Every structure is written in C-alpha cells, then in structure tokens.
Amino acid sequence: MEYAEIKRYTKKELVLLYFPDSSPETANKHLMRWIKRNKPLMQKLEAINYRPNERWFTKQEVEIIFQYIGPP
Numbered sequence: 001m002e003y004a005e006i007k008r009y010t011k012k013e014l015v016l017l018y019f020p021d022s023s024p025e026t027a028n029k030h031l032m033r034w035i036k037r038n039k040p041l042m043q044k045l046e047a048i049n050y051r052p053n054e055r056w057f058t059k060q061e062v063e064i065i066f067q068y069i070g071p072p
Contacts, residue, residue, distance in 0.1 A: 003071040003072070004017050004066075004071050004072050006059060006062050006063050006066060007059055007062065008056055008057065008058055008059050008062070009056065009057050009062060010055055010056055010057075011028060011054075011055060011056065011057060012024050012028070014031070014057055014062065014065075014072075015027035015028045015030070015031045017072035018030070018031050018072040019031070032052070034069055035065065035069075038068055038069065040068065041064065041065070041068035041069065044064050044068070045061060045064055045065075048060055048061070048064070
C-alpha cells in the first residue's frame with residue numbers, strides 16, 4: 001500500500017487524499033471533524049500554533065495528523 005508523503009499540503013489536497021470520492025467541502029468537514037474530536041491530536045497541533053483558518057497544513061502538522069489518525 002502506498003502512503004501519502006509527509007510534506008506541506010493545501011487543505012484541499014490533504015482532505016481529498018482522505019476522502020477522494022467526496023466534494024472538497026464535504027471532505028474538509030469530515031477531516032476537520034476527525035481532528036477536532038481527537039483531543040490529543042488537537043492539543044499537539046495547538047502546541048505548535050496550528051491555525052485552523054490557514055489554507056495550508058505545514059509539514060509538521062501533516063506529520064502529527066498522520067501520527068494520530070494515520071496516513072490517507
């Protein structure tokens with residue numbers, strides 16, 4: 001199985017990797033819900049100054065997301 005690379009992604013790119021059959025809007029809602037409901041993940045992201053309104057996930061944020069919910 002091939003996994004996504006740990007790198008900087010636009011939010012649209014990353015959410016569509018997790019939910020390729022969804023519209024970008026729906027995929028974004030799903031992934032953001034997963035992130036918000038995972039308290040340890042949110043705490044780790046907040047510790048590195050995660051800003052939910054940014055258009056990009058940094059490489060460090062992507063690495064943390066992959067650690068907590070797995071790669072797409």
